[in-house]
Amino acid sequence: MTVAAHKVVTRAQVEDFLYHEAALLDEWKLDAWETLLTDDATYYVPPNDKLDGDHRSTLFIIADDRERIRQRIIRINDPNCHAEYPKSRTRRMISNVRIVSIEGDLVTVTANFVCYRFRRNERIREYVGGYRHILKIAGDSFRIQERRVFIDAHELGSLGSVSFIL
């Protein structure tokens, strides 16, 4: 990573983008969130016991291509998505944002997150982990080309399902 590249993309810009993304997800504005994605975006949640696995040879929790993300949004927005109706309340805290590399117009960034999830009559769930996004520079902002979510817990256990966009 060169100093010049750092001048092109600042951590503050990346933070603004990640905070914006988090707000859209927490507010369940999934259609607006979808506009942040590139046409070939992917979304991965690897299994807790193989965080560095490849989804083509390892059973993931989520391994969505762009079309599957679209279908996931249709599903979650449907009141018949019982796991998310009524919707969870979520609140994510994002920190430790780092720019890992810049290659051409692609910026790889990592961040820590805590996502608290609340539902009526249910236990509080705390999803703790890291994001690794590949962002594509788009004018003054970014689009998400790849979104990878690493959950630190050794197993999902009491976190139960990942029925929302983590």
Added chain:
Amino acid sequence: MSASYIIDDRDKKTFLLDREVLVSEEILRKEMSNIFSRCWIYVGHASELKKSGDFVSRKVAGRPVIFVRDAKDVYHCLFNTCRHRGAIVCTQREGNARRFMCIYHGWTYANDGSLARVPGDDAYAEKFDPKEFGLRRPARFEEYRGFWFMNLDKDAPALSDYLAGAKDYIDLVIDQSPSGRMEIIAGVQEYDVAANWKLMVENSVDDYHLPSTHSTWLNFMANSGVKLEPPPKDSGQVLPTKGLAVELGNGHFTTDNINFRGRPVCKWIPLYGEAAKPEMDAIRAELVQRLGPERAARVADTNRNLVIFPNLVINDGSSVTVRTFYPEGANKMHVTAWALGPVEESESARARRLDAFLTFYGPGGFATPDDVEALELVQQGLANWQDDRWSEMSRGMGKEGEQLNSDEHHLRIFWRRWNELMGARA
């Protein structure tokens, strides 16, 4: 002999289940002795231990165990508990080891469970014989076609006899593989469900719930180009194709359904993409060549959700999943699920299998989270059990002959067997 937990009136064609069995800690304690200490309980699959010294450590029926392949390639199931003072001796989740050393005082066991070293053994009396202090193990440990089970009861019937008719349905799954070898694929899904474990038994084979619980999945299938014909009028079906519930003996049972949802081996649906067609045609041709057209169609064109009493489920549906679950209290279970595939599967076919898995199964799938929600809503509702005591489970009882996957015949098989083992009146 306790009072019966079920009311099974074949004349009046009613079947009721006492909801206390889904909430009572006392009944759970009795299940520990009458069910989990007497039935064959799934430990793991041979493919998880690929070479000598490979091991995994996990909890089976609440017991921490080491499932290990020793230096002579013999498979063992060892209680993961030091004979000295009781500590866990294998702290790694998986790996390869010649020995397991207790970190507390250094007692060290070979990977066949024998005690190999006791630090400072000169302080023990002459009578002390290390041979008597190998890791303890379940009374019985047997396998059927790579599926290893343990039994805490030394007088239990042989696994092969216990499995009874379930063996034919395991064989059907394994016939996907040209060499007859299936393997557990890397990546395990482990999650809790705040519901009684027996609700997962029911849910795994209950096709009655699909249209209501999984309408978003059916919608996704339709969006992906899968044609969903309405069930024929007056057929009793709730799904586009016919499916049966089949009793397999000793409390085991399965659904046996004509496929409409696609199968990696081997029924193409638009979801897989045009590019998958040539390879899937070749997979189908291999099946026909090896098994003949009839058996090939049986393997490729039917889905089967199989329950091996009490807590192993093998779903051969959108993909193959091996799933086991164990109570952690009357109101909670822990679920462990794996994907299973032929060992010789190509990289592209394996990727298709895993993608198909995620269309339905697992904590991020398009169906399982709604199953979890349904079971948790049942458990929450059961707080009223004392004032609304009985669950109605008579669906299909009025019919002669074959029972559908959407009837409750197979659930009744489970509950009758459970009731019997719990020492209750029939």
